[in-house]
Amino acid sequence: MTTAELLLHPVRLRVVKAFLGGRDLTTLQLRELLPDVATATLYRQVATLVEAGILEIVDERRVRGAAERTYRLRTDTTVVGPEAVAQMSVEQHRAAFAAFVAGLLADFDNYLERGDINPASDLVGYRQVALHLTDEELVELITELRELIARRMALSPEGRTRRLLTTILMPAE
Template sequence: MADLDLLLHPVRLRIVQALLDGHPSTTTQLRERLPEIAPATMYRHVAVLADAGVLEVLQEKRVRGIMERTYRLRWDRAQLDESGRAAMTPDDHRRAFTAFTGSLLAEFGQYLARDPADPVADGVTYQQAALWLTDEEHAELLAELRAAVTARTGRSPGEGRTRRMVSLVAMPVEE
């Protein structure tokens, strides 16, 4: 199980998010996905995540005299469990949400910087809905959403497939 401070670092959070699709990557491939991160910074934070067990080494091979490692995200180590979340203070939650929204903004900025970025054609959506739900109905909704997303994870890149990031925030709002 990951430590909150380990995951909330902005660079480490971006690395974890880059591996959310379940496809193993080398550090070179991660650098291609995250070109704004300096090489030395990337290597340092990948090593921190690997040492913490958040990333596991699937393969090692020599490439031009340097050991190249292929990493995979360990889901069981890349998130806080229920007791870890319960132990978070309001300030911890504020930091976590700030990191989450900051990384979301960075991903969206990268998308908009592509040429051409066409949000309508690409099916980009951001919206909110206010729902009146009991605790049980809310738990049911979250379970349905998790099941819908989980059923689609692990698909391989292919003809007509675009890697899409899906994010969810649910919170009670006082009237």
């Protein structure tokens, strides 16, 4: 199974996203984060991600006779490289993007279902802008954004709110 096939399965994508930000999680914690996913499905998808090297076991302890494992995302294995992207068909791209957008919708629904929300004070935003850039200017912008985001990703989670930043970039008519 290719990395794209592994990561763009709807449940596996949600599992991977739960680990973003350097989180270590047990399956019990994943079940709490993804309560709509059947337990057997969650265990099966976690096992698939471990077998593929996407998740690694970082701790194991006995709890009431069973092994409780703590997992961590191996971020070096979660990138679909340019050669794999180039080999994807139009239908595979369409399915991948649909899974990606479905994950976004699930994240936003989870936020809305929290109850007492205030998008302004929670700093929730979604917007779209049009930029007129040459390919070289776009590469420069992407490089600058990567550097800026990497500095923030390196911050300790202590005393900070976990936030999801999602980008979609495409040419427009």
